[in-house]
Amino acid sequence: MTDNRSLISRFPHLKEDFAASLVVFLVALPLCVGVAVASGVPAELGLVTGIVGGIVTGLMRGSSLQVSGPAAGMTVLVFEAVKEFGLPVLGVIVLVAGTLQVAMGLLRLGRYFRAISVSVVEGMLAGIGLVIIAGQLYPALAAKAPDSGLDKIFQLPGAFLDAFGDTGALASLAVAAGTVAVLLLWKLTPAKVRAVPGPLAAVGLATLAAFALDLPVATVEVRGLLGSVQPPPLSAFGELAGLGLLGTVVAFTLIASAESLFSAAAVDRLHSGPRTQYNRELVAQGTGNMVCGVLGALPMTAVIVRSAANVQAGARTKASRVLHGAWLLLFAALLPDVLAYIPLPALAGILIHAGAKLVPVRSLAVLWREHRGEALVLAVTAVSIVAVSMFEGVLIGLALAVVKTAWEASHVKLEVVDKGAGPVEAHLSGNATFLRLPKILESLEALPQDRPVRLDLSGLHHLDHACRTALENWAARHSAVGTEPVRLVTAA
Numbered sequence: 001m002t003d004n005r006s007l008i009s010r011f012p013h014l015k016e017d018f019a020a021s022l023v024v025f026l027v028a029l030p031l032c033v034g035v036a037v038a039s040g041v042p043a044e045l046g047l048v049t050g051i052v053g054g055i056v057t058g059l060m061r062g063s064s065l066q067v068s069g070p071a072a073g074m075t076v077l078v079f080e081a082v083k084e085f086g087l088p089v090l091g092v093i094v095l096v097a098g099t100l101q102v103a104m105g106l107l108r109l110g111r112y113f114r115a116i117s118v119s120v121v122e123g124m125l126a127g128i129g130l131v132i133i134a135g136q137l138y139p140a141l142a143a144k145a146p147d148s149g150l151d152k153i154f155q156l157p158g159a160f161l162d163a164f165g166d167t168g169a170l171a172s173l174a175v176a177a178g179t180v181a182v183l184l185l186w187k188l189t190p191a192k193v194r195a196v197p198g199p200l201a202a203v204g205l206a207t208l209a210a211f212a213l214d215l216p217v218a219t220v221e222v223r224g225l226l227g228s229v230q231p232p233p234l235s236a237f238g239e240l241a242g243l244g245l246l247g248t249v250v251a252f253t254l255i256a257s258a259e260s261l262f263s264a265a266a267v268d269r270l271h272s273g274p275r276t277q278y279n280r281e282l283v284a285q286g287t288g289n290m291v292c293g294v295l296g297a298l299p300m301t302a303v304i305v306r307s308a309a310n311v312q313a314g315a316r317t318k319a320s321r322v323l324h325g326a327w328l329l330l331f332a333a334l335l336p337d338v339l340a341y342i343p344l345p346a347l348a349g350i351l352i353h354a355g356a357k358l359v360p361v362r363s364l365a366v367l368w369r370e371h372r373g374e375a376l377v378l379a380v381t382a383v384s385i386v387a388v389s390m391f392e393g394v395l396i397g398l399a400l401a402v403v404k405t406a407w408e409a410s411h412v413k414l415e416v417v418d419k420g421a422g423p424v425e426a427h428l429s430g431n432a433t434f435l436r437l438p439k440i441l442e443s444l445e446a447l448p449q450d451r452p453v454r455l456d457l458s459g460l461h462h463l464d465h466a467c468r469t470a471l472e473n474w475a476a477r478h479s480a481v482g483t484e485p486v487r488l489v490t491a492a
């Protein structure tokens with residue numbers, strides 16, 4: 001009795017956290033496997049990342065209710081990295097990315113990720129979602145997906161046409177479509193039924209259907225937990241000398257960090273408990289990724305689906321996420337052969353549904369009506385990711401966001417006062433930058449050439465070097481036609 005009281009005093013919310021951990025485990029299990037398969041790595045490595053995210057990152061300070069693991073948002077980047085550099089090098093990439101995350105957290109750079117344009121982040125997620133949907137429709141059709149994002153989209157009609165003459169492809173498509181249907185309709189079921197998470201129910205029903213009907217569909221290949229965990233060999237670290245690998249490391253670091261910290265901000269809005277400490281959360285995420293790298297597993301980020309499930313299930317402390325990692329470990333150790341019964345098209349359906357949720361169709365329509373510049377940044381980022389690649393697409397989005405902000409900040413007004421006699425008065429006010437030069441020069445060059453001009457710059461808050469030089473050159477040209485020299489008036 002005394003021991004029970006002591007346990008309750010040390011863990012006053014153990015009952016709530018225990019129940020929440022089971023819910024998060026059931027949500028995480030199919031997603032861990034699905035993300036791993038979609039990333040082109042053994043299914044068990046997804047479980048390894050989920051275990052590390054629960055037990056290692058879960059124990060650390062930062063965000064108390066946020067749950068980490070393999071994320072659909074990193075699927076495209078991981079798949080490209082494995083295809084280009086090989087699975088042994090993936091561990092090196094994740095290890096170095098985790099080290100950089102820890103360094104950024106210790107240098108207190110976590111808060112700067114909050115300055116990234118929300119439109120760029122939503123555009124990144126939308127682009128990832130589109131690539132995931134297009135890519136996962138191929139395993140749903142029992143076909144091999146093309147390499148590039150554009151080819152995945154353009155070759156889809158042909159893949160669907162080919163499927164209609166293939167019994168195996170039709171069976172696979174039926175399983176994937178049924179999985180998506182269960183996910184969409186699960187929220188309409190009675191509350192007692194919804195106690196089982198939708199992803200688990202969808203995969204479970206698909207597995208039962210495939211087994212009972214003896215459907216000719218591919219299933220998950222099982223290698224065993226120990227057989228899948230392979231630390232990167234020392235020779236793999238030599239790849240760090242290449243610029244291509246370093247670019248991939250930077251992409252992993254920035255995207256995983258941004259996704260985790262934006263997820264933390266979203267999770268904070270779901271509960272009234274302690275707020276996220278961003279720098280400590282970045283250190284926790286980096287530590288988890290370092291461990292994943294040593295084990296040769298997938299990278300981890302905070303995952304909003306699991307985190308929201310954790311909060312909604314009544315979790316109160318970080319014990320829930322640690323326990324969910326323990327349940328994943330027990331499953332991987334005791335029941336790995338169960339994975340071999342899961343149909344691949346069911347996992348494809350899970351990821352198609354997850355990818356669709358990353359595309360903010362409704363918010364994009366609202367954004368277009370209210371802030372068209374932000375909507376343009378979002379759309380260009382998403383299209384760039386599909387057309388080029390993840391890293392380049394994000395860089396394009398960031399560059400466009402910076403240009404948009406600079407353009408909006410460059411408000412300049414030119415007021416001309418001509419009294420018919422004496423000099424023409426021209427007053428510039430606001431922020432004069434090179435972005436507004438064409439407008440400024442066009443207005444100044446329209447002034448009468450045969451009249452003296454007094455150009456008053458005292459109303460400018462900012463005048464960059466390009467603008468100053470251009471105005472001085474214009475003044476010299478205007479003065480050269482024989483009138484009085486242009487008089488420039490600056491602030492005292």
